[in-house]
Structures are given as structure tokens and as C-alpha cells.
Amino acid sequence: xxxTILFVAAASLSIxxxxxxxxxDADMSKNIxxxxxxxxxxxxxxxxxxxxxxxxxxxxxARYQNLILALSSDNDKEAATAAEEILDAISRxxxxxxxxxxxxxxKDIASNxxxxxxxxxxxVGNIKHQREHLVxxxxxxxxxxxxxxxxxxxxxxxxxxxxxDSGSYWLSNSKEIKNPYYGGKDSCGEIQEELK
Amino acid sequence: MNQKxxxxxxxxxxxxxxxxxxxxxKNTSAIRGGxxxxxxxxxxxxxxxxxxxxxYDCHSNNTNYPWYSSIQPAGWLMAxxxxxxxxxxxxDELPTYTIRKIRSKANQIxxxxxxxxxxxxxxxxxxxxxxxxxxxxxxxxKYFNSxxxx
Numbered sequence: 001x002x003x004t005i006l007f008v009a010a011a012s013l014s015i016x017x018x019x020x021x022x023x024x025d026a027d028m029s030k031n032i033x034x035x036x037x038x039x040x041x042x043x044x045x046x047x048x049x050x051x052x053x054x055x056x057x058x059x060x061x062a063r064y065q066n067l068i069l070a071l072s073s074d075n076d077k078e079a080a081t082a083a084e085e086i087l088d089a090i091s092r093x094x095x096x097x098x099x100x101x102x103x104x105x106x107k108d109i110a111s112n113x114x115x116x117x118x119x120x121x122x123x124v125g126n127i128k129h130q131r132e133h134l135v136x137x138x139x140x141x142x143x144x145x146x147x148x149x150x151x152x153x154x155x156x157x158x159x160x161x162x163x164x165d166s167g168s169y170w171l172s173n174s175k176e177i178k179n180p181y182y183g184g185k186d187s188c189g190e191i192q193e194e195l196k
Numbered sequence: 197m198n199q200k201x202x203x204x205x206x207x208x209x210x211x212x213x214x215x216x217x218x219x220x221x222k223n224t225s226a227i228r229g230g231x232x233x234x235x236x237x238x239x240x241x242x243x244x245x246x247x248x249x250x251x252y253d254c255h256s257n258n259t260n261y262p263w264y265s266s267i268q269p270a271g272w273l274m275a276x277x278x279x280x281x282x283x284x285x286x287x288d289e290l291p292t293y294t295i296r297k298i299r300s301k302a303n304q305i306x307x308x309x310x311x312x313x314x315x316x317x318x319x320x321x322x323x324x325x326x327x328x329x330x331x332x333x334x335x336x337x338k339y340f341n342s343x344x345x346x
Contacts, residue, residue: 108294116300132307136300164303165341 057144058151060089064141065173067120071134071180076127083120083130086137090114105147113140131181135163138170145171145195153196159188171195215268220275222261229258229288236291243339247287250315250326254281257288262322277319295346302343309336 063085070078090110095103116133123129145154155175160167162181169192170180177189229252234244253259259278265271285301293301308314310333315326328336 108296112296112300115297119304128311129307129313132304136303140296164344 056093057148060086060093060144061141061150061152061154061171061173063089064137064171067134067137068170068172068178068180071127071131072178072183074127074183076124076130079127079130080121080124083117086117087114087121090117102147106144109140109143113137116140127183132163134170134180135168138168141171142169142195150195153194155191156193156195157189158192159190161188218268218272219266220271223257223259223275223278223282225257225288227257227288229253229256229260231288233287233290237343239339242335246328246332246336250328252287253323253326254278254319255285255287256282257286298346299344302340306337306340306344309333309340 063082067079067082067086070076070082090113093110095106095110098106116137119133120130120137123133142156152173155172156169157172157177158167158169159179159181162168162179168181170189172178175191177187179186179189182188230244230247233239233256239247254277259274261274265274285305290298290301305314309328312333315323315328320327
């Protein structure tokens, strides 16, 4: 009998307390976050980013190509992994050496890439939604390529029926058409521009 | 035994009463929800009224609270929904974004409405008036597509 009273009292108290502290708990867990510093250092040593100006973005473009490959083979999990790597690549690009004007544009593009990539990370199981975010992500990478140049040729491939009403595009490092918006073996896509 | 049940229910009721004291702060503002957006983008009235009924509760600085939001834990759940909703999109902040971000948001809004992901099904259960007909969806999609071409 006494035990039951104690138990119920403790249970109801803990409901109340957890409601009070749930917010600060969440905030705290954000601060202590998974030891990101450690993993970053490991990644850095395996995969150093080039210090040359035009090499700054090569990691970003390589990982974007992984995303294209994942979505064109209907693989939502690999798409999320690739998007996570895009976030990692963005976090390691240092814009301090950019011209002031370019830096402003770059930061605007980078924050947009981060937002859209994060949605792709968060939407395993909803490849349709991942593909919707590829539309904007591709436009952002296109703008980076235009602004800073590329060190390997990249093709802008347009599919008139994908994504937006007016059609959407993606960037490819080969002339072979692998449509990330429809996946499978869909052949919709036409090379509209070569960036080099 | 009878006493045990009595005591348990008394504690339960006490807990329910006690949690009523913890009230989340409300998402309200002196300015009408969406007004900042509507004014700076010169949004037409039809679009604005659809957004008012279906979107602003969770995506602006002003929520139209139903009576049960004063009862916990309903109020807590609602506060969480609004926090998440505003984190993704707040129409009252849209005018402060760069053109790139506005386009990106407009693209996401269009897709979410077209895919009928928004308004959320759970929200529609409690707010049947917020359901968009296919014509209403088209009006909003057309508007947000035009915003992407600005």
C-alpha cells in the first residue's frame, strides 16, 4: 500500500518535472552534441581540402555528384549520406580570402545550400521530398560554378517535365544522362550548357 | 483496496491540476499575422485570406488560439507545433530574407501545398476549415511560383 502511494506520487511528480525541464534538456543536448570535433579531425586527415582557390569547391561538387548518383538510382539513404557530406564540405570552406562582394554572395548561397541539404538528410523514406530540394540545391551549385569557376567541366542538364512547372536542371560531370528527379533509367534530360 | 483507488485518483487529479500551472508563452503579436508579408509583397486579398485560414497559425507571429489550448498538455503540444512551424517558415520574417532564400522558401511552399503535405493532417483534424480545395491549392501554387520568378 505504502509502496503504491510512493510510486504514484513519484510518477506524477516526474511528469510535472519532465515537462518543466524538457526544453532546457533539449538545449543542453544541442550544446554537448556528438563529439563533432573529433570526427572532423579524422575526416580532415583522410580527405584534405585543397587550399587553392579553385580547388575550394571540388569537395562540394564531388559530394553533390554522389547525391545525383544516389537519387538517380532511387536510393534515399545514400542521398541523405551524400547531403550530410555536402554539409560537411560547406562547413570546411573558408570564405575569408574571397573578395568582399563575392563573400556576401557566397554566404547567401552557402546558407541556402545548408538548409536544402539538411532537408535531404532529414527525409530518408521520402525520396520525393528529397528530390524537391535538389531543384534549389542544383541552382545554388550552378551559381557557385558561375561565380568561382570549376576545375573540371560540368554539364547543366535540363529536364523540362521535372521539378518546377518550367522544368528543372541538375549538374553532371559526365555527358551520360542519369536523371536524379525520376530515377531508374529515365532518359529525360538535355545538356544545355557546359561550364568549364 | 477501495482506499487505494481513491488515493491514486486523488494524486492523478492533483497532478492534472498542477500541470495547468505551467503555461507556455503564447505566440501573439500586436500586428496581424502575415501583415508584414502581405504589405511588403503586395499579396492580393484572396491569397492572403487563404493563408490566414490555413497557414498563419503556425507560420506567423500571431496564432489564433482555440479554447482547448488553455488546457495542458494540449497547450504544450500546440506550442511545440508552432515553434517547429515557425522554424521552417515564418511569413512575417520572409520580407527580411535575401532574394535567393525567398525563392527557395517559395519553391518549398509550392511543393508542400501541391503534395498536400501542408496544412498538416493533424492540424486539419482540429481545423477542418483550413483544408484547401484543389482550386485553392492552385491559386496558392500559382502565387508562390510567381514569387520564385521575382
